[in-house]
Amino acid sequence: xxxxxxxxxxxxxxxxxxxxxxxxxxxxxxxxxxxxxxxxxxxxxxxxxxxxxxxxxxxxxxxxxxxxxxxxxxxxxxxxxxxxxxxxxxxxxxxxxxxxxxxxxxxxxxxxxxxxxxxxxxxxxxxxxxxxxxxxxxxxxxxxxxxxxxxxxxxxxxxxxxxxxxxxxxxxxxxxxxxxxxxxxxxxxxxxxxxxxxxxxxxxxxxxxxxxxxxxxxxxxxxxxxxxxxxxxxxxxxxxxxxxxxxxxxxxxxxxxxxxxxxxxxxxxxxxxxxxxxxxxxxxxxx
Numbered sequence: 001x002x003x004x005x006x007x008x009x010x011x012x013x014x015x016x017x018x019x020x021x022x023x024x025x026x027x028x029x030x031x032x033x034x035x036x037x038x039x040x041x042x043x044x045x046x047x048x049x050x051x052x053x054x055x056x057x058x059x060x061x062x063x064x065x066x067x068x069x070x071x072x073x074x075x076x077x078x079x080x081x082x083x084x085x086x087x088x089x090x091x092x093x094x095x096x097x098x099x100x101x102x103x104x105x106x107x108x109x110x111x112x113x114x115x116x117x118x119x120x121x122x123x124x125x126x127x128x129x130x131x132x133x134x135x136x137x138x139x140x141x142x143x144x145x146x147x148x149x150x151x152x153x154x155x156x157x158x159x160x161x162x163x164x165x166x167x168x169x170x171x172x173x174x175x176x177x178x179x180x181x182x183x184x185x186x187x188x189x190x191x192x193x194x195x196x197x198x199x200x201x202x203x204x205x206x207x208x209x210x211x212x213x214x215x216x217x218x219x220x221x222x223x224x225x226x227x228x229x230x231x232x233x234x235x236x237x238x239x240x241x242x243x244x245x246x247x248x249x250x251x252x253x254x255x256x257x258x259x260x261x262x263x264x265x266x267x268x269x270x271x272x273x274x275x276x277x278x279x280x281x282x283x284x285x286x287x
Contacts, residue, residue: 001110001133002254005159008032008040010141010214011244012062017139017161018046018250019130024109025050027070028128028139029063034070040247048074052108053098055115056080058122058142059088071096079106079113083123102126116153119144121188129153134255137161141215144188146199154203159210159253161242162200164230165190166220174220190215193226201233210251214242 001021008016014031018041025046030037038048054076057063068091071078079098080090100106106113110133115126120142127150129138136156141163143150154160171181171192183189191199200211211234213226223241230239242248 001135002252003130003132003135003137003159004250004252005137005161005212006044006250007161007212007214007242007248008037009244009247010161010212010242011216011218013218013244014065015063015141015215016066019111019137019139020046020050021110021132023050024052024111026108026111026113026130027051027054028130029057030054030066030070031062031064033066034073037066037070044247044250046250051076052111053077053079055100055113055128056084056088057127057139058120058125059084059090060122060142063142064088064090068092079115081124081126084125087123100126114153116149118142118150119147119188121183127153129156135253137253143191144186146191146195151199151203154199155205157205158207158255159212159251160208161212161214162196163191163215164193164196164213164221164226165215166192166217167222167225168192168194170222171217171220176219184220190217193221193229197229197233200230204235204237208237209253210238210240212240212242212248216241216244218244 004020006018008018009032015029016032016037017028019026054071071092077098078092078096079100100115102115102117112131114129118125118127127140129136135158138153138157138160140150140154140160143163166184171184216223227239227241240248
């Protein structure tokens with residue numbers, strides 16, 4: 001069994017991540033409107049009919065703005081904490097709302113989703129890992145500091161979406177007011193390129209085939225800069241920058257008996273086959 005993953009968008013203008021096996025799919029966060037989410041999935045040959053559930057990490061608008069419409073249109077269960085629902089002021093049908101507990105696995109078909117708490121300036125922020133058999137992919141964004149939970153679950157991954165929000169020098173010399181700079185770098189904001197790189201180099205599992213650098217700041221980061229920074233330490237791990245303007249390709253993460261990382265093209269358009277071994281209101285638009 002394998003996982004198909006992609007970023008439909010990643011940034012302060014909207015976050016949405018697609019994770020699936022052959023039968024079922026989930027979305028982690030829905031920060032794009034319904035029409036744009038559908039459009040991007042269609043371009044990739046993906047269908048909302050395969051999506052079985054939505055998992056919400058926290059209540060900031062770039063993670064939930066499209067949620068009410070998509071959940072209602074497709075009658076999808078929404079896994080969300082009570083605090084996140086309350087603080088997000090979300091209008092959701094009660095029968096669609098499902099709660100989850102940290103570190104407890106939720107089964108969606110053969111997909112196993114585990115949430116865990118993280119450091120971020122939200123009411124009840126969580127990140128997620130998604131597993132299918134012996135393949136695990138993590139979504140690690142909106143993280144103020146790489147806490148024990150983040151480290152523990154990152155080490156389990158065959159592939160990961162990892163926040164690299166800002167370059168420290170660009171933030172320091174940039175136009176943001178002092179209070180906002182401190183919010184971003186204050187331990188409950190976002191991971192810098194340096195922090196993300198330290199997590200990657202010190203905790204990278206040998207089976208990690210792909211790292212999708214995510215939630216880059218528009219004003220305080222540069223895709224080419226962070227890509228080059230990570231490539232120096234990547235080894236066999238493929239480094240991808242998830243765009244804040246369009247969807248990434250779909251990546252096929254699977255296990256192979258050989259224990260060697262290998263990439264090969266499939267005939268399905270825009271899918272790369274990867275084999276791996278056994279805040280509120282205006283300020284969110286600034287990041």
